[in-house]
Amino acid sequence: MLRFEDILGHEQIKEYFKNALERRQVSHAYILTGEAGMGRKTLANAFAMALQCESGTAEPCGVCHSCRQFLSGNHPDVVYVRHEKPGSIGVDDVREQIINDVTIKPYSSPYKIYIVDQAELLTAQAQNALLKTIEEPPEYAVLFFLTTNAEGFLPTVLSRCTILKLKPLYDHVIKGYLKDHEKVSDHQADVCTAFARGNLGRAIALSGSEEFVQMQEIVLHLLKHVMDMPVYEMAAALKEMKEANLNINDCLDFMQLWFRDILMFKATKDTSLFIFKDEYKYIRKIADHSSFDGIEKILKAIDKVKVRLDANVNFELAMELMLLVMKENIV
Template sequence: MMRFEDILGHEQIKEYFKNALERHQVSHAYILTGEAGMGRKTLANAFAMALQCESGKADPCGECHSCRQFLSGNHPDVIYIRHEKAGSIGVDDVREQIINDVTIKPYSGPYKIYIVDQAELLTVQAQNALLKTIEEPPEYAVIFFLTTNSDSFLPTILSRCTVLKLKPLYDQVIKDYLKKQLKVPAHQADICTAFARGNLGKAIALSSSEEFAQMQEIVLNLLKHVPDMPVYEMVASLKEMKEANLNIKDCLDFMQLWFRDILMFKATMDTSLFIFKDEYKYIKEIADHSSFDGIEKILAALDKVKVRLDANVNFELAMELMLLVMKENIV
């Protein structure tokens, strides 16, 4: 099913779509913007299905001929734009699939709907070519641009579209979904949720990712044993991360979550605020051997190493300096 009520979060956008349906005030062009995995395509699909639904209600019925066609991926009046080149959506793509096609009336539904995924890949020329279609569309045409970056659009396109920005979901919503629907263990759901930062799609992917599990194992082994691990062993852990082709920025984000737990515990002594609830013993030990100033220096070093890596500073040197700060401030 693809009902609005089945979509987690994004209440304002869902309400906006429902009101548009009930009041018959459907725009001809929408830009749905947000991180990959946040639900842009799910929302666009739900709205498209509702627009074509024969029930005429704000939520698609899922049972009429139109809904069944949509759910099977065979609705003739819902078109997903393809593109030949991996890195761009060009003039020929939009001319063939939208501009020339939109003049043909819908085959069966009240609307003809075009869904452009990865719309940030639209070239300037393609956007200019679409401008007239967006300015003077047939009354039955609706175009969805799904993007991770609305700044990639020309001002002339932005001004003629309804822009809807997806917001991060509350952590508890994501935790509950992982634990109840996907049966992810509670401690792992906490870690995936914290790492996803409100992005349900990312949290789901992390919960079953072998690479993420491998990263946890390697990075946690390093973090838990900082007080008694010689520097050469810490450097060996860095080598292990690199050889495993782990995303180093993800590793650094993971480290920041760890030291966030230590800082929270040191400030409040409240274990319920932990992300790493299964690691109480190690978090307490490191908190006992650290000062507030020391933990803040470590967090600052983690921020600094990200900047250095973005500036293409030598990887080993930048990371080793960060480890030395970590070692010096956990005594």
């Protein structure tokens, strides 16, 4: 079911849509912008379903003919724009599926709705081709552009659309969802929530990812024992990370969260603030063997590695230098 009340977070956008439905003040073009996984498509679908619902209320009823068509994926007046080329949405795509089609009145609904996912892939030519449709649409036409980057749109398009920006969800909302719906442990919910940074879709994906679990095991072992590791063991751990084909940015983010916990414990002694609550023994040990200045140097070293790897510096060299900084500052 696609009810606004069932969508987590995004209260301002949901309220905006419900007000538009109640007052029948619907814009002809919307840009929903936010990270992948934040719920852009879910919000657009809920609004589209409510617009076509025969009940005429701010929430779709889910039982009328229109709602049943929508839920089955066969609504004749809701068009999901496809594109042949994986890296772009071109003029031919929008001309065939929107510009030529929009002149045909809805079959059975008050609106004809077009949903363009990955709209950041629209070429400049395709956007220019759409301008007349956005400027002078038929009364029944509603366009949704779902994008991770609204800055990629031409100013002429942006000025003619209602722009709605999705905001990150609160951590407690995401953690609660993971525990209630994905049935993950309290510890894993904490880690996935911290990693997701307010993105529910990313948190759900991480909670079911075997690769993410493997990454935690490998990186945690390294972090817990780096102070006692000889250089050859560090090199072996880095080799394991590389051979496991782990996402190195995720590994580095994980390291930052680990040292964030150490810093928080050193400053407050409050274990309730931990992300890695199950690792209290190791966090306390490392906190006792490091200084505030040392932890700051380690966090700076992790940031520096990210920059170096983006610049294609040798992986082993960059990572070994970072681990040596860790080792030197945990004494």
